[in-house]
Structure formats: structure tokens, C-alpha cells
Amino acid sequence: MRSAETIVTTTDSPPSQTLQAFGVRTLLVGQRIDTKNLEQGSVLATSPLTIRAGARGKAVLFRYGVVVLFDVDPLEEVDFLTSLQRLVTEPVDPPEADELRVHLHPDSDDRVEHSGAIILSAPSPERLQVLADILGKNAVLDHYERRVAQVFDRIDPLAATLQSSGDFGSQGKELLQQIGGVLLTQQRMVGRVEVLDKPEVLWELPSLERFYLRLEDEYELRERSRILDRKLDLIARTSETLLDLMQNRRSMRVEWYIVVLILIEIVLSVIGMVMNSHP
Template structure:
């Protein structure tokens, strides 16, 4: 990097489960230049750029904090299921470098071409969305980690039936939310049409270890599935035991009625 090259700020956020891209495109285009690229928005304002992805993530390049906050307020107005815990990641970057690479959270970009920025943003957007999935999975596992311990120590899970059903529902929602959105972590369709930009996406995806993290997330989902199945078995066992006792009491009642009939 030469002395004449400036260091700028880059930030990625996951704010919600999903954005209404169609509505946002109309609103933002009233004040700024907007390109709709394969269902995502590339917002340009002089030397600043923001890339808005439909899956609730946004990546800012050289956008000041005040402008970021204003855009976030607008995004959240047209968001589905805003996150209580906002995921974020921060980088620095320099333009017009000899080659594109990322080292210690500093991005050297060989060109100011908006599509290069867009390609890099795809990797960063997927990474921050993946971070949201990771947080959700870890939180769910931690909240329910006492259940297998209780089963191992006591032989039963000491919860009421409705509480068990509620936890099963939470586990199912966590698992289904991630699985239904798993395709978001595939190579974006944009690169089928513009394969020359895929190497830039690959640089970001490799640096942010997206592939390895997906493998780890898959194992966490297996853990959630096992917890779900364990609770299902516990509910079946309780239901079976309840039916057995009902049958026993009915038989006992029938015997008592028979004996009383003979006595009387």
C-alpha cells in the first residue's frame, strides 16, 4: 500500500431474518443511486457503498456511522423478525491495490469496480448471516443442556407436559429456521452470470471460513435434533405410562365392582 492510498472502514451487520427488498428499492432510490442485482441492492453515494441482502444482512463500505444508523432504521422498518442481538463485523480496506486479498481484517481491493465490491460483500454478508445462525444454535443448546443431565441423573426429565412441549417447539423452530435458509450459504446465483467476479467472493468466503463454519453448524443442528428426539421419546414414555395406569385403575375398579356385586 502506498502513502497516497487511504484506509477506509467497512462493516457488515445482520439485522433481521429478511428485508422487503422491493419496497426498500423504491424508497432508497428517491435519494440515492440504487442497482438491483439478483434480488440484492447496491446503494451508491459518491465514494460510499452499501450492499443490502434480502436475508437481513447489509455491508457498508466507507459509510459514516450516522448514515449507517439512518439506513438501519429504514431497513428495520421493512424487516421481518428483527434480531434482538445484532451481529456485526468490522474491517478496514484500501482501494487500487496490486491484488485483492484479506489479511488481519484489512481488505486490499484491486479495483473500485462496484461489482468487485458487490462480490466481496456477498462473502461478508453470508458470514454475518452465518454468525446469526451460530448464535441462535449455541443459545438454544445452552438453554437446554440441563435436560440430558437431568435424564442421566434422575432417570426422568422433571418438567410438566406443557413445558416439554414448549421446549420441543423452540428446538423445532431453531432447527427449521436454519435449515430452511441453508441455501443462503451456497454460492450466489450472481456468479453464474458474472463468473469473472467469483474469485473475489471466494477470497472473502475463504478468509471468513464459511465452509468450515457450515460444517460446525451442521453438527450443532445434529445436537438440536438429538435433543428434540430425546424430548419426543420422553413425552411418548409419559403418555404410555399414563395409559398403563389408567388401564390398571380400570381393571382394579372392575374387580372391585365384581366383588361388591357378589357380596351384595
Template sequence: MNLSMTATYVSEKILTKRIDLGQRMSYLPSSFLVGKNQWVVAFRFGVVVTIGLNETEFQGAMDVIAPHMETPVSPKIDETIQIQLHAAEDNITGDHITLKDLTWERVLVMSDIMAKSVMLERYETAMSGVFTEIEPLARRLMKGYNEKIRSKEIIHRIGATLLIQQMLVGRVEVSEKPEVLWDHPELEKFYLKLKDEFEISERNSALQKKLELISVTAETQLELINKSHSLRVEWYIVILIVVEIFLTLYEMFFRAQ
């Protein structure tokens, strides 16, 4: 039997505990058995994973989840992979997963990897536009203070970078294993194969390096702005002192007359 498994980034946040959809199997993440070999798994960070649903059934599930979404996104980001059941062993090759059986534990392991992969794609896409700004920023730094630099833009960029880092570490927990592995260590090997196939660690590491580079570049620019402002203030003070000296000398000269 072949099934389609799709992970879709639909919202900034989903209130998963409030969803009422089929037979609930877990809360973190919220997983639901909605039919024979049909599953829906909703993650708080805005990803919904479905298995074995056709287009109509998928839309029906989305209609139930929609009222519990905070800040729905458009366009949606999704990834799909095919599952073959009743195989000799659990394995993954390319865009196909072979399973002995579609158990709840395997559903959670696969959903965890698919959800993280979609979120990484989301931030990779978001960061690609920001990362292209690094070269012109570096060129502006080479030109020194002759180039006008807006501190608000830099502060905004630093804030956006910190927000992405917080999301990846705090909410998505890309580097963390799913809790189901604590009770089912026999699935550890399968999990590691999935993680390696989707290059979760490598993609996360590359994204973190980009975030770090953007943050360092922006902070360097902000530091230069602050130094520029400090230098300007120092010059104002010097000019005021010189003016005061001239006024004093001028007054002393006329008094001497």
C-alpha cells in the same frame, strides 16, 4: 485510498425491492451506488452492507431503509473490514481487503461473504445459550422417568432448531455462491479467498452439527415422554381390569350367600 466496509444485521426481513436509495444496480441483492466509491447493499434476510459511508451517511441510509424492515432487531450485530483500493491484485489479509478497483461485481462478492458472516454470528450467538442446555438435558435423560420433563419446552426447542435450519438453508443460503459469479467466473478465486478467510464453510458446518445435536437430544426426550405416557396408560388399563375383576368376584360371592 482506504474505505471502510460494514455489514450490519438490522432486521428479520427487509423488503429490498421497495427501497429507493441512490442508483440501483441490482435487485437480488438490492445494491445501490450512492456516491463515488460509496455503496449500500441490502439483503432480504435482514443484513445491510455499506462501503465508504461515514457515520452520518450511514444513518441516512438506515433512515431510508427502516420503513422497509420487518421486525427490526436490537442490539444490532455488525462486522467491519478495511478496503484498500488500486492494489496490484485482489487479496485479503486479516481484516484488510486489497482491490484493483471497486467494481460492482467485487462489491457483490464481498457483500455476500460479509452478510453471511454476520448471519452466522447471529445464529452462533443464539445457539450458544441453547447449546448450554444439552448437558443438563442429558443428565435428566440419565435419571429416567423420575425427572419431570415438560413436553412443551422440548417441542419449542425442536421448533426453534428447525426454524434456524430453514433460515440458514432457505433464506441466507450460506452454502450457495452469489449469482454474480456465474457471469464473472474470474472472481471465483477472490470469492474463495474471502470465504476461507471468514471461515464460512467451517462455521456453517459447526453450527449444523450443534443444531443436529440439539434436535436429536430434544427428540429423544420427547420420545421418552411419549413412552412414559403410554406406559402410564397401560398401567391404568391393568388397574381398571383388576378392579373390575375384584368387583365381579365380590358380586359373585354375595350372590352365593
């Protein structure tokens, strides 16, 4: 490949051999990519959509807003992302990016070494799709984990305020707005990303499933997804509690308004009776 470079082999590989490597960039560019209307480039594979990018690179695109670029140099990346903007909904600016290097070893199996290095026997579209599937899910989990952590950072001081004063002041409404965004995130993750589902390419090439499972374990997708689900469930219950507290406070305020109106009416009635008794 164009930007391949020779590097020293890791300790898991035979010492007499060298490996070639190319760069991989994973970018969360928005909430959604309209992949159906993507006309640029040459389509190499579908489900997920895989196209040519740059002179010799490849791009795998996911409708949940992630692009994985293989062997695309920085200038080509800028051009590619610019041409993609019209198809992106709710863009993330700047895109959230992560990068790594993948090593090529034609005489070896596809694998993840103990050091974390990723080895491919060939940069075929199917292998790139399997790797991109994992990297795309990892990028989305990273994004959601950060958003959930921000909400938890807000919940702690709010709970302390409730404990000390029994009131949450103006923080409640702001937190509810943030919680609403996180719950929308949960809906998008369940409806679009399908973190725990295997890619369709494994149905056609079951020989790649072992490689996929090793990647899934390396990035701890299942464990992180379960933890995120538990946190989202706790946030949902927190939002219900906040809403109940806010509604109870409003109800008490309305009851006080009614009491005050009744007292005013009584006072006015007494004044009227006094005035009538003294013509």
C-alpha cells in the same frame, strides 16, 4: 470517497506506499428483507441489490435479512435503517453488527493479505458485491452458531438429569421449543442464505473468483457450514429422542389410568355382589 483516510501500509505492501481505507458495517436486521419492493436510493446493481446510501456510501442488501454498508457514517446509517424497517420481517433489535475497514490500492490486485487486511483495487459495485456476499454469509453463520450453542448448553444438563434420575421434568418441553426454533433456522439457512453458492456476479466477472475464494477461505465459510450442519443434525436427532421419551411416558401414564379404572370397576363389582348377597 468521502470518509477515506490515509493510513500506514501493512507489511505485505511496498513500504513507500500508503493506502486509503473506508469503513464497512455488516448488520443482521431481521429474518427477511423484501428487496423487491425497495424503492429508496439509486440502484447500482442487482443480485444482490446494491444501492446508494447516504451522501456517497453504498449498501448491499440480502433478502435473508442482512445489510452491508460501505462508507456510511453513523447518522446516515440510522436514517437508512429507519427507512428500511417497513421491509424487514421479524426484525432483530438491536441489529447484530460487525465492522471492518477496507483498504484501497488502485495499482494492486484485489486480495486478502496475511494480516487479514482486505485490499481492493477500486470500490466498484461488483467488488463490493463480492465482499458483501462473504460478509453477509459470515453474519448469518455467526447468528446461527450462537443459537445452536445455546441449545447445546441446554442439552448437557438435560442429559445429566436423564442419567441420574431417568426423568427430564419440565426441561423437556422448553428444550423442544428451543430445538424447534433452531430447526426452523436450518430451513431458513438452506432455503435463503445458500452459504456455499457463489454470487451471480462471478459469472459476469470470473476474474473476481480468486478474490472471492480467498475471502471464503479467510472466513472459513465452508468449514463452519459443515460443522453447523453436523450440529443441527445432532439436535434433530436429540429432538426425536425427546419426543419418543415424552410419548412413552404418556403411554405409561395412560396404561396406569386404565389399570386404576379396572381396579375401581372390580371393587365396585365386589361391593355390589356383597350387597346383593346380604339383603
